[in-house]
Amino acid sequence: MTDDSREAIMEATHRALREHGYADLTMQDIADESGKSTSLLHYHYDTKHDLLVAFVGYLIEEFEAEERGMAEKPAEERLREFVDWFVFAPGEDDRAAFHLALLELRAQAPFDEAYREQLRRSDELVRGTIVGIVEDGIESGVFRADAEPEAIARLVFATMDGARTRQATLAEAGYAAEVRDALYEHVLDDLLVDPERAE
Amino acid sequence: MTDDSREAIMEATHRALREHGYADLTMQDIADESGKSTSLLHYHYDTKHDLLVAFVGYLIEEFEAEERGMAEKPAEERLREFVDWFVFAPGEDDRAAFHLALLELRAQAPFDEAYREQLRRSDELVRGTIVGIVEDGIESGVFRADAEPEAIARLVFATMDGARTRQATLAEAGYAAEVRDALYEHVLDDLLVDPERAE
Incomplete structure (x- = not known):
């Protein structure tokens, strides 16, 4: 993954958390914010949990x-x-x-x-x-x-x-x-x- | 509701929150802790939300x-x-x-x-x-x-x-x-x- 791509996903996660909160957050929300597909997200991060650990x-x-x-x-x-x-x-x-x-x-x-x-x-x-x-x-x-x-x-x-x-x-x-x-x-x-x- | 009955429900809510956390808490959990039926709980508190407001x-x-x-x-x-x-x-x-x-x-x-x-x-x-x-x-x-x-x-x-x-x-x-x-x-x-x- 390029640095730009990673940063785009992380900033999309930031916005999605602000918008939807933690409990209701889905990979689809993050995909929507990032303009990428959920399958691309899942290619880099197995689960939403993995993505959130990376986000912290x-x-x-x-x-x-x-x-x-x-x-x-x-x-x-x-x-x-x-x-x-x-x-x-x-x-x-x-x-x-x-x-x-x-x-x-x-x-x-x-x-x-x-x-x-x-x-x-x-x-x-x-x-x-x-x-x-x-x-x-x-x-x-x-x-x-x-x-x-x-x-x-x-x-x-x-x-x-x-x-x-x-x-x-x-x-x-x-x-x-x-x-x-x-x-x-x-x-x-x-x-x-x-x-x-x-x- | 008698004071004793209210206190029993509130103490059961306390235990149920410790046990199950907030997000997963159900009226059934509180009923189980209190030894009362969910229908009795619902008689006193319309919803779980009402019960939790009363609990605070x-x-x-x-x-x-x-x-x-x-x-x-x-x-x-x-x-x-x-x-x-x-x-x-x-x-x-x-x-x-x-x-x-x-x-x-x-x-x-x-x-x-x-x-x-x-x-x-x-x-x-x-x-x-x-x-x-x-x-x-x-x-x-x-x-x-x-x-x-x-x-x-x-x-x-x-x-x-x-x-x-x-x-x-x-x-x-x-x-x-x-x-x-x-x-x-x-x-x-x-x-x-x-x-x-x-x-």
Whole structure:
């Protein structure tokens, strides 16, 4: 399969999940979104399950590529952009719909070794990214030397994931932004060596 | 319906959700768990959906009753017990299974007005409980006078809900406990007027 072909299938899966959710998704939905036949999809991916496992892998690659693009920015800015990324702006219904579909997929993970393995990789990657940002900030003298990167990473990720889930499930546009503001005030601003610089 | 009969149906629903999950749950499963007939269940609840809406209401009542039982305890102890309640101990597979079923139900809420309304009530009740604990702590002089109860409540709830979801979906027993420890260290210990008292 060419890279272009793979990307077209993965982006079609993204759209189909937003449109149909996880539980009702069919190979036909993905075929319709991609303009390819179901037999071509089945040629590359035996089952819908295989395709979805590959799709979570694709999300991980996308995340890695985005993170590489950020690596040159100062730690404080990267941390803020990272946290902001969890917040859906009002009207970003597509993102909320996609998060709901992923939430259903995540709820299957305890019963599905392949999902669980991919989601653990994703989890470690996200936490590792936050750890890296905090370490950079300590090294560059912007964050306090006694900051604990691992603990901060767990706290930030759990908080923003929880906030995003409540925002998506309760359809409350401002929820995640409010949680983010509280996280800044109570946790992230405390990381700064010079709190006067906190926005 | 007598209170006993209602409680028996609600507890049977609790067990059936743990056993079968949300998506596969049938009225027959609930009937089997309760020792009642499906026709009796349908006499009280027109549909499975109506029964599940009532079930979320039942969870809310249970939570309220538990909170009333805690009201006399000191604020710091109540806050710690409240936060600890989100953490599954290793081996509490029943609680993880139930949380997964609820997660699937929550993922339906954007498309289901009755679920959404019940879940918003539940959300407000949990946050209101944390607000009340923080206010009590400020009043009794244990928590700092400038603590912001609303912001603390949003932060604590989003954090522990996110931690619980990751613990249940990734089947990682220690995850929520680690997040809780980070939450204590970075947020809750800061609330104390006398930080020496932090455990």
